[in-house]
Amino acid sequence: MHIPDAFIPIPQGIIYWIIALVFVVLALKWAKNEMNEEKLPLVAVLAAGIFALQSFNLPVSMGTSGHLVGGALAAIVLGSPFAAVFILTMVLIVQGVLFGDGGLTTMGANIINMGVIGGFVGFYTFKGLMGMTKSMPIAGLAAAWLACLIPSLACAVEMFIAGTVPLREGLIAMGLYHAIIGVIEGIVTVAAIYLITTVRPDLVDTGVKSARGAGAS
Amino acid sequence: MMDNKTFIIAGIIVALLIGVVAVFLASGDPDGLESTALIVQGQKTLTGDTPPDAEIHEDLTGKFSYESPMPDYALGEEMGPLGGLIAIIVGTILAFLIVLGLAYGIKMAGKAT
Numbered sequence: 001m002h003i004p005d006a007f008i009p010i011p012q013g014i015i016y017w018i019i020a021l022v023f024v025v026l027a028l029k030w031a032k033n034e035m036n037e038e039k040l041p042l043v044a045v046l047a048a049g050i051f052a053l054q055s056f057n058l059p060v061s062m063g064t065s066g067h068l069v070g071g072a073l074a075a076i077v078l079g080s081p082f083a084a085v086f087i088l089t090m091v092l093i094v095q096g097v098l099f100g101d102g103g104l105t106t107m108g109a110n111i112i113n114m115g116v117i118g119g120f121v122g123f124y125t126f127k128g129l130m131g132m133t134k135s136m137p138i139a140g141l142a143a144a145w146l147a148c149l150i151p152s153l154a155c156a157v158e159m160f161i162a163g164t165v166p167l168r169e170g171l172i173a174m175g176l177y178h179a180i181i182g183v184i185e186g187i188v189t190v191a192a193i194y195l196i197t198t199v200r201p202d203l204v205d206t207g208v209k210s211a212r213g214a215g216a217s
Numbered sequence: 218m219m220d221n222k223t224f225i226i227a228g229i230i231v232a233l234l235i236g237v238v239a240v241f242l243a244s245g246d247p248d249g250l251e252s253t254a255l256i257v258q259g260q261k262t263l264t265g266d267t268p269p270d271a272e273i274h275e276d277l278t279g280k281f282s283y284e285s286p287m288p289d290y291a292l293g294e295e296m297g298p299l300g301g302l303i304a305i306i307v308g309t310i311l312a313f314l315i316v317l318g319l320a321y322g323i324k325m326a327g328k329a330t
Contacts, residue, residue: 001250005282006275013281031320032327039219040324044317045228051312052232055290055305056239057248063267065253090316094308100285152249159250165257173256173263177249188295198229199219 001155001178002095003110005103008162016091016158018110023085030082039078042196042203046074047087049192052095058184066181071118071190074182076126076140077196079205084119085111088149109158113151122147136197144189145182146192152178229313235307240290240298247271 008016035043050070057065070091075084089111095101103109122143129139156170198205219227232244247255248268260271292300292307 001248003250004275006277006280007250007254009279010281026321028255031323035320035324037324038221040317040320041225041228043320044313045225045232046308047316048229048232048313049235052236052239052305052309055236055243055308057243057246059246060249062252062264063261064248064249065246065250067243086320087316090319091312094312094315096284096285098308098311099290100283100288100305101290103281104283105281155250158251159253165253170253173253174249176263177252197224198294200224202218214219 001110001113001152001174002076002092003113003158004100005105007103007159007164008109009108010018010105010208012158012162013103013105015107016106016112020089020108020111020116022197023082023167024111027082027085027089027115030080031086034080035078035083039203042200043083043087043138046070046077047090050074050087050110051091053094053188054091054135058181060177060180063176064177065168066177066184068185068188069114069148069151070189071114071151072122072126072140072144072185073192075119075123075147076143076189077193077204081116081119081123084122085115088115088118090197109155113154113158117151117154118147121150137195140193141186144186145179148182148185149175190201229309232309232313233306237302237311240301240305247273 053068053070057067060066071084071088074087075081092102092107092110096104096107125146126139129142130175133139152174153171156174159165160167160168251273252261253272254273255267256263258274261267287304290301290304292303
């Protein structure tokens, strides 16, 4: 759901950029205050992993492909939605500037969708469901699914405001495709959380450790 | 438990492996947003296949345009899959280095003040 430059008029792109920058500044503050040095390697490895995963387009039938977004994964593993904003912003800069994947004037909108909305939806869904179910796979799957679906609907609304795609068609198509892509996102997210908590339980936040039970690591 | 160095190396290897496999196995079908645009432009139905010659018409009036050095994660037709491999490896390493550098810089700046 990387929006190219051609899909949003420049003035609207600037407005999204301004909103995005507020969150980017908050994400930098998060990095300064909350990210301890022990976590630096995890943050950087997650950025590399999310970049690679985003390049892997999997077929989702109906002549469409999709890839993982990674907002939920970053937010859950690092214990803050701002971690997702931080990592996704950097990944989107590399993708947009080097590979033309996602536009430059539309990067603000892409940061809002995948980093901000993806991160916040993923983090709070996970937190809420962890409290209720105590099951990392259930909470992780649902969080990542929603963190893929909701940003795609936001994207559809932005496309409508931009005059690129009618609202109803956009919501139906984006919702349908990303409901399927979200299942992949969910499975990969749960697998990645499991993998990271297995090799480095000390680096992971958000009650994931307790989810696996005492002595599970 | 894995130490930091092993964790970083293992993490980067996993990321590079995913990227390398992606160059050969990734689907060439349009992504969700591109598919949606094709539907609106009447080139594809919601659940139907994407015709091989489908192309998104971009109206660039009032829009910004930018030519990236490695569009579509490739280095041009003549380079083929090798270009794709180079693009993905460069991107993965860069994403790692930029985030590590920035995060490290922020921590150092925070300490200095």
